[in-house]
Ligand code: C2E
Ligand code: CA
Ligand code: CA
């Protein structure tokens with residue numbers, strides 16, 4: 669009896685130790701990666717659906733880990749959230765964006781969209797970070813904070829959202845229509861922008877039910893005076909369909925793939941002379 673119980677508890681202890689060691693090493697890898705320039709900020713152009721001009725960019729983080737190669741953000745962002753490392757990553761993205769501001773359009777009609785995980789909101793940390801890193805930059809484009817929600821809903825502090833809006837930051841609800849990013853957000857946080865998830869864009873011309881949902885989300889946003897961005901636009905048909913329904917902004921491989929922030933000025937001047 670006794671040796672078996674002892675064996676079992678030893679085994680349990682070993683499993684717990686393994687799990688902790690693994691978590692520790694992920695946290696270490698991310699922190700180390702930050703200090704040794706393994707992270708790179710990419711950006712993807714936001715296209716004005718009416719004029720075809722570039723109205724701004726969304727900042728997208730990339731991690732090139734020398735041991736594992738390119739690690740996709742869908743993998744490392746959730747890990748960083750669990751390890752409380754999302755704030756340092758967001759600060760890195762803001763700092764990189766600020767250092768590139770001199771080469772970006774400086775008119776207030778140009779938007780820079782920053783992804784902020786909901787877990788970065790609950791201790792108001794994002795407000796301090798913007799205070800220190802973003803607001804001193806001058807001139808600066810219009811900032812949009814894209815709220816990404818991965819876990820449970822009540823994490824987002826609506827007072828923080830309201831405070832951001834009071835200071836002139838626009839707030840977007842990302843991946844609208846999927847997972848936890850739902851209708852209730854429209855009421856609790858009065859967003860300025862809705863981003864329609866790419867699964868809805870992909871449904872255009874292929875999936876009648878999701879395409880109907882897409883139409884309804886667009887008209888709902890229009891009635892509430894919320895600007896609509898459609899992401900994942902890959903074809904001319906999708907772009908035409910969305911434009912016809914009055915979507916304000918288009919984003920996707922059809923217009924441009926994400927590129928290093930440093931490559932954007934050259935892309936922009938080529939796009940403007942088209
Ligand atoms: P997201 O915010 O919804 O970003 C859009 C994703 O769609 C990006 O993936 C982008 O590369 C991809 N995409 C753009 N156009 C197309 C298209 O036409 N077709 C398809 N199939 N995909 C397209 P990415 O860069 O891999 O990022 C994945 C997610 O990781 C993002 O989804 C966002 O939730 C998160 N993420 C990325 N960077 C950051 C960051 O700096 N902070 C935080 N908190 N999350 C980030
Ligand atoms: Ca986003
Ligand atoms: Ca999205």
Ligand code: CA
Nearest residue numbers: 842843865866
């Ligand atoms: Ca997404």
